[in-house]
Amino acid sequence: MDQHEHPLEGGNVSVGVVRVAGTVRKRATDATPAVGDLLRHLEAAGFAGAPRFHGVDGRGRQILDYVDGPLADTLAPMSLQELARVGRLIRDLHDATSTYVPAGDAMWSVAIAPDREEIICHHDLAPWNLVCGEAGWVFIDWDGAGPGSRLWDLGYAAHGFVPLRAGGDPGVDGMRLRALVEGYGLAAPDRRQLPWLIERHVRGMHDLLLDGHRTGRQPWARLYAEGHADHWLGAADYIAAHLHLWREALAEDPEPEPDGANGR
Template identity: 60%
Template sequence: MDDTQGGMDDEEALHGGNVSDEVVRVGRTVRKPWTRASPAVGALLTHLCERGYEAAPAWLGRDGRGRQCLEYVPGTTADRLPPMTVAELRRLGALIRRLHDLTADLPSFPALEWDVAVAPRRGEIVCHHDLGPWNLVRDTDSAAWTFIDWDNAGPGTRMGDLGYAAHGFVPLHPGGSPARDAVRLRALADGYGCDDAQRRELPDAVLHEVRGMHGLLVEGARTGRQPWARLHAEGHADHWGPAADYVKRHRHVWLAALTAPSLSVPDA
């Protein structure tokens, strides 16, 4: 088999994503539909690879059927694993910080065509825009962590990307404990190395991202825009709406924890 081309008999459907259709594994590669943003995503992943970023798959170009071709990453997505420990949240924050520092050096990003779902407040850097447990592959054999599904990458803010990650990984979900959330959010911010201004921005950035996702789903249901209309029909807005309310109610608790001179943060 030619691993760069692949045939129908060699393809294994990959499941778990909500947005991308027809994602398949062919040997050591993943094939996905080519989109208008694929050239920009390819430029981003190539940039990260050239600078030694370990948490992104290699970009392998376009296959003979016109699809994106990327490195297949073995492991399990974090949404199928126990919640991260505080120490792991620090590691996650550091991984996102390195990503952001590297994308800030991508010189062509304002001129590239991206496909960002939720409009950012401003364009500081190139963000992943979907840093959730469903898009972090963890390999227990090598201890490697790899972010996948970069199709919605594009200009955004550091705290917006980190805030979206906080929603999924802390997690900041309805029914949680605001005090426990505060400790875990502080660990994520400490791992990132947030300065004082970023710590003050982070709670509102979480709210912007969560509210934005809810609005996207509601608007998709109204207009029929896919895949958001389908996701709304499947009940995803029933999570994001209450999540936005939860973040709005408790962000003052998290702001106090983020800006406190010190906070006792256990490693569990």
């Protein structure tokens, strides 16, 4: 078995990430024990959309399954059916984490404060973290996992997978958002609440990068310097400008009127 280290590229924070045979090795963080425990729970729960965690190596690095396949952001835009599949995968993830009880001393590294804390979320469900392999679709990069809400996590996913960004076509984007949400199986009250949480989470990402620029905190300062903040601000403004359209797109189909309701 090849035990040589092969650097892995891609993503915004990939320095020091290597492949060794069928595993990925990456720097451990203060959150690694909690994240590892979460991944073990997902494995035990039968959720196949996350890599398995194998502890740390002799150099103190995380050991995770290497997941073969292209990242979603390198492929053609998803079809409505594929968006529904992503929604279903996220729902399965949230259902699995809803039974997870973290240790009392668990440490997490959540970058943006969520609207509320009801489950443990991934917090970066995006095309650049979804491996679309022949054996299945798997979300990677769990270092930022932590407490949050279903809608907070799903709202962030909507930004990347629809995608919702400046210059989009609201009519087309509304249909694509609906496909994602229907795949998730979101209930009517949550459908009404989701659009403004999408905007809030996306704007929170811009504010995080801006704060990194002001304080020098990495990797946010570097990402700001590379121009990422402009994307997030434009996306937030686009989402905010069409909140009513997103709500209309997500509204459940009206009940058919009974015979005679219109005087006929």
